[in-house]
Amino acid sequence: MHRGTNQSGMREHNERLVLSLVRRHGSLAKSDIARMTRLSAQTVSVIMRQLEKDGFLLRRPPQRGRVGQPSIPMALNPDGAYFIGLKIGRRSAELVLIDFVGGIRSTHRLPYRYPDPGTAVDFVASSIRELRTALTPEQDSRIAGLGIAMPFQLWNWADAAGAPRMVMDEWRHRDIRSDIQALCDFPVYLDNDATSACGAELVFGKSNDLRDFVYFYIGAFAGGGIVLDGRLYSGPTGNAGALGSMPVPGPNGAPVQLIDLASITVLEKALDAADRDASPLWSSPQDWGDLGPELDIWVEKAGTALAYAIVSAASVIDFEAAVIDGWMPAAIRQRLVEAVSHALPRIDAEGLNLPTVREGTIGVNARAMGAASLPLSERYLVGAMSLPTNV
Numbered sequence: 001m002h003r004g005t006n007q008s009g010m011r012e013h014n015e016r017l018v019l020s021l022v023r024r025h026g027s028l029a030k031s032d033i034a035r036m037t038r039l040s041a042q043t044v045s046v047i048m049r050q051l052e053k054d055g056f057l058l059r060r061p062p063q064r065g066r067v068g069q070p071s072i073p074m075a076l077n078p079d080g081a082y083f084i085g086l087k088i089g090r091r092s093a094e095l096v097l098i099d100f101v102g103g104i105r106s107t108h109r110l111p112y113r114y115p116d117p118g119t120a121v122d123f124v125a126s127s128i129r130e131l132r133t134a135l136t137p138e139q140d141s142r143i144a145g146l147g148i149a150m151p152f153q154l155w156n157w158a159d160a161a162g163a164p165r166m167v168m169d170e171w172r173h174r175d176i177r178s179d180i181q182a183l184c185d186f187p188v189y190l191d192n193d194a195t196s197a198c199g200a201e202l203v204f205g206k207s208n209d210l211r212d213f214v215y216f217y218i219g220a221f222a223g224g225g226i227v228l229d230g231r232l233y234s235g236p237t238g239n240a241g242a243l244g245s246m247p248v249p250g251p252n253g254a255p256v257q258l259i260d261l262a263s264i265t266v267l268e269k270a271l272d273a274a275d276r277d278a279s280p281l282w283s284s285p286q287d288w289g290d291l292g293p294e295l296d297i298w299v300e301k302a303g304t305a306l307a308y309a310i311v312s313a314a315s316v317i318d319f320e321a322a323v324i325d326g327w328m329p330a331a332i333r334q335r336l337v338e339a340v341s342h343a344l345p346r347i348d349a350e351g352l353n354l355p356t357v358r359e360g361t362i363g364v365n366a367r368a369m370g371a372a373s374l375p376l377s378e379r380y381l382v383g384a385m386s387l388p389t390n391v
Contacts, residue, residue, distance in 0.1 A: 011047070013382070014039065018047055019056065020382045022076055023101075024208060027060050029071035048074055055142075056080040056100070056380075076101050081144045081380065082135075084128065085372025086180070087193060088120050088150035089327075090220040090265075091282045095127045096368040097143075100376075102204035104365065106131040111282045114163030115154065117174045125183050145187045145375025148177060149196035149367045151221075152239065189374040192238055193217075196370030197362070198225025199232050201323060203373045203381075205361040210320050214313045214355065216243060216306060217366060218326030218336070222262040228317070248308040261305035264327060267291075267298040285327050285364040299332070303339025307347055310340065314352050325360025333359055 017037060022028050028036075034044045051057045052074065060073040080100040087094040093115070097106040108127040112119065132140055155172045181188040191199075198215040201207055207227075215225045224243030226233045234240050243258060250256035260266065264281055271278040271294050280288045288295070310322045324337050337359050344354060362369055 027073035027075040083372040084146040085368040087367040147371035147374030148190040149193040149371035194223025197366035200370035213321040262302040270294040307343035319355040
């Protein structure tokens with residue numbers, strides 16, 4: 001059991017624990033929380049009354065049919081808090097406003113050929129002004145923070161992104177978190193973009209049944225994250241789950257990195273070589289339209305490369321599942337997962353228990369929503385949603 005404490009000095013921890021449990025289960029009665037946490041009924045009652053008074057919890061209709069008084073389940077109030085998530089990618093920026101249950105209230109996107117620090121900050125400034133203007137004063141006061149999801153050492157990707165090295169080198173000398181903090185009257189957090197996408201699946205996705213999974217996010221470049229025992233694992237330097245760098249067999253059998261086969265920029269280059277319009281890849285992630293045989297070839301090669309990466313990951317950690325998501329239409333994501341499933345039996349995996357392969361449940365907004373989950377996790381959850389199996 002994930003135990004609370006009846007000591008008054010741990011009130012904040014207990015409040016986080018209650019909110020984390022309610023988030024995971026959707027709604028819970030006081031008696032359920034007392035049983036799960038081993039807190040006294042009086043302590044739970046005090047905590048939940050305060051959370052309700054503060055606007056974080058809502059009463060649901062009483063559940064009748066049991067012996068004694070009907071229980072009253074409590075659920076998260078969507079308007080309890082708001083969070084801003086910023087994704088700075090290699091081909092686009094995205095800013096979202098989400099509510100306390102992960103509902104997207106506002107979305108702003110900026111496609112570009114390559115990321116420029118000044119352009120990114122200007123985009124954030126104008127987007128924040130616009131979304132805050134649309135909020136009531138009460139809603140605006142409940143913005144609890146902004147999270148930034150972006151590739152670490154972005155300046156090292158100048159050649160791969162087709163960007164001028166001088167522009168990309170600006171990222172080396174800019175503290176983008178401080179630049180954006182200067183625009184905000186609430187705290188700003190920063191993490192790796194693919195790790196953040198994995199965090200979005202963990203906090204907002206439909207993967208509550210999984211305790212250990214490896215996560216792949218296919219964007220301009222392939223990346224990923226790792227969840228162990230229900231907790232997002234980023235490692236001592238924050239770079240754990242750098243799956244894009246994993247070696248996989250290349251076209252001639254020589255090893256290449258996963259990003260060289262499974263990234264969307266690979267598909268873009270193929271479309272450019274065939275003189276086909278590749279702009280929908282970045283401007284219309286929900287509908288790429290008809291991309292012709294180049295898409296079919298990319299799905300097959302990317303699926304095979306991902307299958308090898310999954311086998312390699314499974315040889316290190318006994319994952320329950322491999323979750324695949326990305327900046328792509330849901331139908332393409334489904335095709336990619338099917339290609340992985342077809343490729344896995346062709347790989348010699350003797351001695352391994354291979355994970356099941358499933359689609360991610362967040363989609364194109366995963367990195368921005370993962371960014372928004374940074375202030376949510378920091379201020380309102382326990383251990384990045386690391387809750388025991390039996391609760």
